[in-house]
Amino acid sequence: MIPAPHGQPSLLAEDHAPPSLPPAEPPRESVRELEQRYPGLWRAGQLGRAGRLPVCPTGYDALTAELPGGGWPAGAVTELLLTQDGAGELRLLMPALRTLAAGGRRIALVNPPYLPNAGALAGALDDGRLPARQLYWVRPPVAATMASQRTDMLWAAEQMLRSQAFGAVLVWLAGARPEALRRLQVLAQAGDTVVWVLRPMRVLHDSSPAVLRLALSPQPGNLMSIVFHKRRGPVRDTPLLLPLEGMAHVPRRTGVPAVPTPAVPAGIDPIAHDVLDRGTSAAPAAGRAATELA
Amino acid sequence: MAHERVVLANGPAAALGVCYGMRRGGVQALSADVVQLERDPAAETDLVTSVALTLLHFTPAVTIDPEPESATVMLDVTASLRLFGGHRALCRAIRTRVRQLGTFVQIGSGTTAQGAAWLARQPLRKTPRGIVRPARRAVQAPRMVRLLDRLPVSCLQAYTDPDWLEGVGCHTLGQVRQLPRAGLSRRIGTELLARLDQAYGKAPSGFAWFEAPPAFAQRMELPGRIESAEGVLAGAQRLLLALSGWLAAQQAGVTRCVLMLEHERYRLGEDTESTPVPLALAQPSRDPVHLSKLLREKLDKVRFHAPVGGLGLRVETMETCVPQSDSLFPEPGAEPAELGRLLDMLVARLGRDNVLQPQPLPDHRPERANQWCPVGETPTRAPAAGALPPERPLWLLEAPQPLRVERHRPVYQGPLVMLTRPERIEAGWWDGGLATRDYFIAERADGLRCWVYRERPGRPTRDGQEDGGEYRWFLHGLFA
Numbered sequence: 001m002i003p004a005p006h007g008q009p010s011l012l013a014e015d016h017a018p019p020s021l022p023p024a025e026p027p028r029e030s031v032r033e034l035e036q037r038y039p040g041l042w043r044a045g046q047l048g049r050a051g052r053l054p055v056c057p058t059g060y061d062a063l064t065a066e067l068p069g070g071g072w073p074a075g076a077v078t079e080l081l082l083t084q085d086g087a088g089e090l091r092l093l094m095p096a097l098r099t100l101a102a103g104g105r106r107i108a109l110v111n112p113p114y115l116p117n118a119g120a121l122a123g124a125l126d127d128g129r130l131p132a133r134q135l136y137w138v139r140p141p142v143a144a145t146m147a148s149q150r151t152d153m154l155w156a157a158e159q160m161l162r163s164q165a166f167g168a169v170l171v172w173l174a175g176a177r178p179e180a181l182r183r184l185q186v187l188a189q190a191g192d193t194v195v196w197v198l199r200p201m202r203v204l205h206d207s208s209p210a211v212l213r214l215a216l217s218p219q220p221g222n223l224m225s226i227v228f229h230k231r232r233g234p235v236r237d238t239p240l241l242l243p244l245e246g247m248a249h250v251p252r253r254t255g256v257p258a259v260p261t262p263a264v265p266a267g268i269d270p271i272a273h274d275v276l277d278r279g280t281s282a283a284p285a286a287g288r289a290a291t292e293l294a
Numbered sequence: 295m296a297h298e299r300v301v302l303a304n305g306p307a308a309a310l311g312v313c314y315g316m317r318r319g320g321v322q323a324l325s326a327d328v329v330q331l332e333r334d335p336a337a338e339t340d341l342v343t344s345v346a347l348t349l350l351h352f353t354p355a356v357t358i359d360p361e362p363e364s365a366t367v368m369l370d371v372t373a374s375l376r377l378f379g380g381h382r383a384l385c386r387a388i389r390t391r392v393r394q395l396g397t398f399v400q401i402g403s404g405t406t407a408q409g410a411a412w413l414a415r416q417p418l419r420k421t422p423r424g425i426v427r428p429a430r431r432a433v434q435a436p437r438m439v440r441l442l443d444r445l446p447v448s449c450l451q452a453y454t455d456p457d458w459l460e461g462v463g464c465h466t467l468g469q470v471r472q473l474p475r476a477g478l479s480r481r482i483g484t485e486l487l488a489r490l491d492q493a494y495g496k497a498p499s500g501f502a503w504f505e506a507p508p509a510f511a512q513r514m515e516l517p518g519r520i521e522s523a524e525g526v527l528a529g530a531q532r533l534l535l536a537l538s539g540w541l542a543a544q545q546a547g548v549t550r551c552v553l554m555l556e557h558e559r560y561r562l563g564e565d566t567e568s569t570p571v572p573l574a575l576a577q578p579s580r581d582p583v584h585l586s587k588l589l590r591e592k593l594d595k596v597r598f599h600a601p602v603g604g605l606g607l608r609v610e611t612m613e614t615c616v617p618q619s620d621s622l623f624p625e626p627g628a629e630p631a632e633l634g635r636l637l638d639m640l641v642a643r644l645g646r647d648n649v650l651q652p653q654p655l656p657d658h659r660p661e662r663a664n665q666w667c668p669v670g671e672t673p674t675r676a677p678a679a680g681a682l683p684p685e686r687p688l689w690l691l692e693a694p695q696p697l698r699v700e701r702h703r704p705v706y707q708g709p710l711v712m713l714t715r716p717e718r719i720e721a722g723w724w725d726g727g728l729a730t731r732d733y734f735i736a737e738r739a740d741g742l743r744c745w746v747y748r749e750r751p752g753r754p755t756r757d758g759q760e761d762g763g764e765y766r767w768f769l770h771g772l773f774a
Binding site: 084112 | 632633635636639640643644645648649650651652653654660663664665666669685686687688689690691692711713714735737739740741742743744771772773774
């Protein structure tokens, strides 16, 4: 198992240095002055520095470089769109969850699609698992109807955010309406809980109040393809291919390269200037990335 | 109405000419529209008792005025003023509490209990210039004497005839005080003078303090037949407030109590049982707001098969609970009381079995090892912290899902390729849950990593089917 690259047990890395991306042309003097005066401002071509908002370190250097502020936003909703449940989403979040747990925060799984495996999730922090006392699993009553289960789970997540007793809330909301997400977002803003809302890929074209919206799909060879659909930063059309932690000693399939091919061709400047409107969202990444790999 | 006589009439009725002591027939003669209600002394006593219980929240020194018609509760708040933020804030808090009980209160305060009670009883006066609110509060002794001197003699009607006092030219207490004491006590007895001395603080007064009953079990009638959670909750508010005051007097917090919904008897010819609504808390609490929130979640689940006519609240267990002192630098999220309240709410709405914490068991069979226990149940032993199992998925399927086999390979929405050598798990012959399985980590073409196993042929299978000499494949987990 790859040790998570978190050195200090501090909870939230505040004032993370913005990724050093050289601007293509020097900004004008007035713009630079504005940027200095208002740290919450960022240029369309840059990654947002997220002002002074706290973030939670991701534990993946490649991902950290792509996220505004350099981590998962705390006190905000992050939406993860999944092509497939069980695609590695928990292993993607595990380093962040461990960091939060090491700081004494509690972690809740609300309405996960399968049974969480207690033995693999709960254990000692230093072997890559979470302390059992800080992990909670909330599920809907079995006898209830689908609609009431949905309201129950949304209610549970709202209560958790309201109480601010949890450091991380992972909530699976398949059929939630945008208003429900908006409520979660407003509640999240009042605290410093990191909220991940996991939803199926089919809601991609619905509007979403989440500040960060990523589409996740599995890739052969223990990789995860991440498409950035919404972030405070420049548009990035190519998915990020990220080697997931864990399963280090599981052999790869023959024919799959051991080292991931660089997802971004070197020739393309990662800073797209002033591209704000991207029209329709990119197609789900699974097919495209697979053809790139083939 | 009591004993066929009018005791109290509201404004419109009084405008029609209804007054104290009138007979039922007389009222009927004045107007047929006047609604006559029978006086219920038992309900009045109940109400005063629950007010007294509720006000135990503010001070342990609560006493009910023994005078039958007074309906006055007296509190010694000398020690409570600072805690509740001063005299005005305390009066406001008491007014709000009593308002929540569904009744109104007139508050008078003073340096002596008897004087404060007289001040509290002063009614609003209607004058041509509007409603005049009499001064009812005094904190300093000189102001107290001034206020008392201005009171009309009608407040002494329990001890003597106020008309006689007015007949000798006394209209206020101040004038009564100036009468020669010896003569006055010869004419009308010593009772009046003793009361006056107590009111002016010249003689000590003793009280029979209200004592909270050793066990809390209260019931009340609802004003009507109620069939909704909202209605029951509004009625139960009074019981919860009384409970909170009682708990404050006991320095305790409730951990289990039961609200009984009493149904109308013999409805539709059958005797309907009362419905118990149990309320369990992880941490002792006496916060009426929290208790009311929990009760709302519980009542939302109750099916009302018959209208509710009465409520009963009984405490089953309680624990000592000292209110936490406010900390100078509150730590967000780290407060255990906040977590306890949250978990109570979740458990109340979702049920005990749906708010869980991991408690993995040392067992080779993954479905046995994956144990979660309801929150609050302390684990019997620390979870096995020994060697890590080889490689386990984070998601497990509720029941292993049989997989199709094509060309000797399992298919789960696409053919699976095995990545590892088999991990043989053969356990459970001792408890009837025999598992003989070879587990593999498999990958689908799109990269999904699954945990599959095969049952070896020639063994009795899970559902007793003949396997036909083939391996049977199952999906058991996903490496999420």
